[in-house]
Amino acid sequence: EEQLDRIARLPKVELHLHFEGGAPPAFIRGLAKQKKVDIARIFNEDGSYAYRDFWHFLEVYEAATSVLKTPEDFARLCTAVLEESAKNGVVYSETFLSPDFCGGGDLGAWREYLQAIREAAEAAERDMGVTLRGVVTCIRHFGPEKAKRAALCAAETAGDWLVGFGMAGDEKQGKQRDFAYSFDMAREAGLRLTSHAGEWNGPQEVREAVEDLRVERIGHGVRAAPDLAVVDMLAERGITLEVCPGSNVFLGVYPALRAHPIDMLRKRGVKVTVSTDDPPFFHTSMRQEYLGLARAFGWDEEIFAEINRTALDAAFCDAATKEAVL
Numbered sequence: 001e002e003q004l005d006r007i008a009r010l011p012k013v014e015l016h017l018h019f020e021g022g023a024p025p026a027f028i029r030g031l032a033k034q035k036k037v038d039i040a041r042i043f044n045e046d047g048s049y050a051y052r053d054f055w056h057f058l059e060v061y062e063a064a065t066s067v068l069k070t071p072e073d074f075a076r077l078c079t080a081v082l083e084e085s086a087k088n089g090v091v092y093s094e095t096f097l098s099p100d101f102c103g104g105g106d107l108g109a110w111r112e113y114l115q116a117i118r119e120a121a122e123a124a125e126r127d128m129g130v131t132l133r134g135v136v137t138c139i140r141h142f143g144p145e146k147a148k149r150a151a152l153c154a155a156e157t158a159g160d161w162l163v164g165f166g167m168a169g170d171e172k173q174g175k176q177r178d179f180a181y182s183f184d185m186a187r188e189a190g191l192r193l194t195s196h197a198g199e200w201n202g203p204q205e206v207r208e209a210v211e212d213l214r215v216e217r218i219g220h221g222v223r224a225a226p227d228l229a230v231v232d233m234l235a236e237r238g239i240t241l242e243v244c245p246g247s248n249v250f251l252g253v254y255p256a257l258r259a260h261p262i263d264m265l266r267k268r269g270v271k272v273t274v275s276t277d278d279p280p281f282f283h284t285s286m287r288q289e290y291l292g293l294a295r296a297f298g299w300d301e302e303i304f305a306e307i308n309r310t311a312l313d314a315a316f317c318d319a320a321t322k323e324a325v326l
């Protein structure tokens with residue numbers, strides 16, 4: 001018990017948090033009411049988000065996001081998201097931001113959204129002690145043309161706060177290599193790269209993200225597990241997996257945490273880290289993720305400390321920022 005308490009209180013580093021996916025349902029419901037948008041269908045009676053499976057989740061996610069309209073809405077969201085992070089002992093977090101949701105891919109509008117979010121993040125850092133950095137993500141099921149606009153927005157605003165580029169969305173549509181142009185543009189602008197792969201598709205998808213997009217991190221990546229050649233490739237190349245165990249179990253990728261491959265991947269030498277993905281959608285938090293893993297696999301404080309060092313190592317921010325947070 002004491003051990004679990006110490007684990008719950010550890011300072012945590014989170015690498016995989018979708019910004020809009022961090023919106024509490026009450027926050028979205030409140031905005032919808034204020035703006036007179038009817039999205040009652042996306043909520044259960046108890047106020048939680050309602051969806052049947054991952055693909056329905058993506059629709060509900062986009063409906064929820066549709067009430068976030070102005071830069072001020074996103075600034076308020078930033079404060080709400082970071083309050084949760086701070087409560088969970090998160091000291092450093094990287095969040096996925098999508099120009100598609102912030103100004104529709106228009107560069108001028110994107111700059112205003114980014115500025116508002118960044119200011120809210122800096123206030124939260126002063127007030128709550130949690131440091132945030134942004135990773136622009138394109139959305140795979142929106143297609144390669146929209147991804148190019150997202151990459152251009154990312155390239156034009158790359159710097160000490162906007163530190164990475166990535167891809168989220170429906171892995172069953174298109175191929176990693178369809179987005180190579182956008183990832184090349186982002187890389188040339190100095191951005192670090194990550195892509196969702198191996199959440200729904202198998203080992204080959206993970207291999208393609210590494211080989212075709214040359215990413216240094218993978219969102220999820222867990223479905224590489226059945227192919228030890230791919231697992232060993234990840235270990236040899238030092239690719240970091242942004243693993244979201246609670247998300248995977250909630251969405252039915254694995255029947256229970258005990259069946260999750262994170263422990264096997266770690267033992268095989270893959271750099272694994274722990275994140276929440278979209279915490280209110282999956283009824284999770286960083287604290288719950290840690291406690292769940294401690295119970296399922298007997299992980300102790302030492303292992304979590306190592307996981308946090310691995311995460312900070314793989315973080316896309318500069319060295320001075322890293323030194324200041326852990």
Ligand code: ADE
Nearest residue numbers: 018021168169196277278
């Ligand atoms: N967008 C938000 N959450 C996601 C997830 N878990 N996978 C892919 N795209 C997402």
Ligand code: ZN
Nearest residue numbers: 018168219277
């Ligand atoms: Zn994700």
